Amino acid sequence: MTIEDQDFIMQQIKLLAKGIGALLDIQSLKELLKLEFAVDDDLTDRDIESIIYTARVEELIEKNILSEEELEEYLGVSSKRVADLKTNQDLPTEDELQQLKALVEEKAYWMD
Numbered sequence: 001m002t003i004e005d006q007d008f009i010m011q012q013i014k015l016l017a018k019g020i021g022a023l024l025d026i027q028s029l030k031e032l033l034k035l036e037f038a039v040d041d042d043l044t045d046r047d048i049e050s051i052i053y054t055a056r057v058e059e060l061i062e063k064n065i066l067s068e069e070e071l072e073e074y075l076g077v078s079s080k081r082v083a084d085l086k087t088n089q090d091l092p093t094e095d096e097l098q099q100l101k102a103l104v105e106e107k108a109y110w111m112d
Contacts, residue, residue: 009043010051010088017055026052050091053100058086060107075099 013033024032030048060066072082075096084090092100 013051014055017052050097054085056104057100065107
C-alpha cells in the first residue's frame with residue numbers, strides 16, 4: 001500500500017470515528033472499519049485505536065470541552081507533538097494512547 005493510500009484510509013477512519021463512531025463502542029467501530037476498508041493486513045488494532053481516540057479528542061477540542069493547551073499539558077508534550085497527532089503524522093506512544101483513552105473516558109462527550 002502506498003503512503004497516499006494509507007493517508008487516505010487514515011483520514012476515512014478518522015471521519016468515520018467522528019461520525020457514526022461516536023455512537024459505537026470501540027470494538028464495534030474497529031470491526032466496522034475492518035469490513036469497510038479491509039484494513040486487516042495494513043493497520044493493526046492499535047493503529048486503528050490510536051486514530052479513533054485521536055479523533056475523539058479532536059471532537060473534544062472542536063466542541064470547546066478541551067483546549068489544545070490543556071491537551072498538551074495533560075499529555076506533557078509540545079504543541080508540535082499535538083499537531084502531529086491530530087494530523088496523523090505520527091501515532092501516539094503507548095503512554096499517550098493510554099492517556100487519550102483516560103481523557104476520552106473522563107469526558108465521555110458522546111454520551112452527554
